[in-house]
Amino acid sequence: MILYIMCFFLFLVGVYGAITKRDLIKIILAIGIMGYSVNLFLVLLAYRTGALAPILKKGFNVTMVDPIPQALVLTSIVIELGVTALMAALAIRIYQKYDTFDITKIRRLQG
Amino acid sequence: MQNNFPNEGMSVIVKTITRFTVWLIFLYGLYIVIHGHLSPGGGFAGGVIVALSYVHLTLAYGKNFVMERVNKFAMNSIEAIAAILIVLTGLVGLYVTGYFLANFMGIGKLYTLISAGYIPMLNIFICVKVGMGLYLVFYYLASFKPQEG
Amino acid sequence: MPVDIWLYFILGFMIIGSIACLEIKNILSSIITIGVVGLSLSLAFLFLGAPDLALVQFVFEILCMVILIRAFAKRSIEVRALQRDVPETIIAIVILASIFVLSIFAFKDMPSFGKPIVRVAERYLANAGVETGSQNIVTAVILNYRIYDTLGEVTVLFTAILGTFTILRKTGRKKRHAE
Numbered sequence: 001m002i003l004y005i006m007c008f009f010l011f012l013v014g015v016y017g018a019i020t021k022r023d024l025i026k027i028i029l030a031i032g033i034m035g036y037s038v039n040l041f042l043v044l045l046a047y048r049t050g051a052l053a054p055i056l057k058k059g060f061n062v063t064m065v066d067p068i069p070q071a072l073v074l075t076s077i078v079i080e081l082g083v084t085a086l087m088a089a090l091a092i093r094i095y096q097k098y099d100t101f102d103i104t105k106i107r108r109l110q111g
Numbered sequence: 112m113q114n115n116f117p118n119e120g121m122s123v124i125v126k127t128i129t130r131f132t133v134w135l136i137f138l139y140g141l142y143i144v145i146h147g148h149l150s151p152g153g154g155f156a157g158g159v160i161v162a163l164s165y166v167h168l169t170l171a172y173g174k175n176f177v178m179e180r181v182n183k184f185a186m187n188s189i190e191a192i193a194a195i196l197i198v199l200t201g202l203v204g205l206y207v208t209g210y211f212l213a214n215f216m217g218i219g220k221l222y223t224l225i226s227a228g229y230i231p232m233l234n235i236f237i238c239v240k241v242g243m244g245l246y247l248v249f250y251y252l253a254s255f256k257p258q259e260g
Numbered sequence: 261m262p263v264d265i266w267l268y269f270i271l272g273f274m275i276i277g278s279i280a281c282l283e284i285k286n287i288l289s290s291i292i293t294i295g296v297v298g299l300s301l302s303l304a305f306l307f308l309g310a311p312d313l314a315l316v317q318f319v320f321e322i323l324c325m326v327i328l329i330r331a332f333a334k335r336s337i338e339v340r341a342l343q344r345d346v347p348e349t350i351i352a353i354v355i356l357a358s359i360f361v362l363s364i365f366a367f368k369d370m371p372s373f374g375k376p377i378v379r380v381a382e383r384y385l386a387n388a389g390v391e392t393g394s395q396n397i398v399t400a401v402i403l404n405y406r407i408y409d410t411l412g413e414v415t416v417l418f419t420a421i422l423g424t425f426t427i428l429r430k431t432g433r434k435k436r437h438a439e
Contacts, residue, residue, distance in 0.1 A: 001367055001368070001370070001372065001373065002268070003264070003267055003268070003271065003373055004367050004373070005367055006271045006275065007271065008363055008367070009360065010271070010274060010275055010278060012356050012359065012360055013275060013278050013279055013282070014278070015356060016282075016353070016356055017282040020348065020352050026282055026290065028328075029281060029282070029290060029291070029294050030282060032294060032298075032324075033278045033281070033282075033294070033297065036297065039301070039317075040271075040301060040304060043304075043305060043308050043310055043313065044373065045371075045376060046308075046310075047263075047309060047376065048309075048374060048378075049263075049374035049375070051309060052309065053310065053311050054309075054385070054396075054397040054398055055311075055396050055397065056395045056396075057395075064309075064385055064397070065308070065309040065310070066378050067381060067384060067385065067397045067398050067401050068380060068381050068384070068401060070312065070398050071398055071401040071402045071406060071409075073310075073313055074313060074402060075402070075410070075413045077313070077316055077317055077320055078320070078413060078417060079413060079417060079420070080320075081320050081324055082416065082417045082420030082421060083420060084324055084327070084328070085324075085327055085420065085424050086420050086424050086427075088328060088332070089331075089423075089424045089427040089428050091331070091332070092331055092428070093427055
């Protein structure tokens, strides 16, 4: 149970970074940390003590870990990269227009 | 093939080593894609490894060397065609069995390379799509020039 | 050593690494620190019996670091010290600490670590070799039993990449007609 609590603590570190920091790049990194913690939590739910990885081998009949959360986390990791690339592109455009990464100085929407 | 920009990119040692390692990384990516149903890996991991081999080439030789050899329109088209082929496979499954994206090819023998229905074919389509797409993101990022005004 | 002790160590390392990543002032160092956090997550996946995921996380983390360094390292390479607002930070820490304390009651009801509730997966584990013909069960799940979700994932990735292209296009349309 302590593993789940530590995983939630990692998520809260990411939330702290996303709501307190003034630097746009730190906000992007904090959202990445939140993504890591959620993926780790899903894989922690699927573990069976003493079981092996879910790959069949000829002549062996062993207990294996749960494969369904692993399939969901595979999807999640791929989408995380696309979202991070999109956020980085947006941050570059913002820097080009406002010449700063400080979110308190980016006020008006310039058309 | 001549190099019109010999002073860009990294040093001569890195450029010489890159000529060997680019093909090794590409071959490793293809191995992981094709053996996706036999060992850990699959289309997504292999696609990103193939994209990383292109990124390795771009980082070592400089972006101008790559920009005059890469056809952007061809890479965009190949990525879109691979995505359309995935949907077409689903429609063929709908036509053959009556369920969208059903496994219409033969199952084959377990533990062999040619088995598991359409899973190797779909792995190759996904590899092409993910690899081209992610390399193009890096390419546009590298050739982005902040213009004035 | 049982797996639990390795996982405590790796999770502690990830927490310290992520706190360090958010507090370091230099941008290049923060990006490298988050790369370290991602690679230790890949190691945790390997201990939890998911080699497929460890491979995917490792490779995607490398590409993510390359993209972030290419995007940000040149534009802000000096050390910038932005002052923070102290009352807001204290209020945020107090609220997050109370959420953390209240969540411990929720985690008491979860199944204990190592004994999952497998109801759907038993059928997949027993029949995956015969029904799909594939040796890797995770690939069989994402490309045979749950292929519609994979189609949705490919669509989302396509849309995100298309959005990145649109944002990073060279010329806008406004500057051409300058009248």
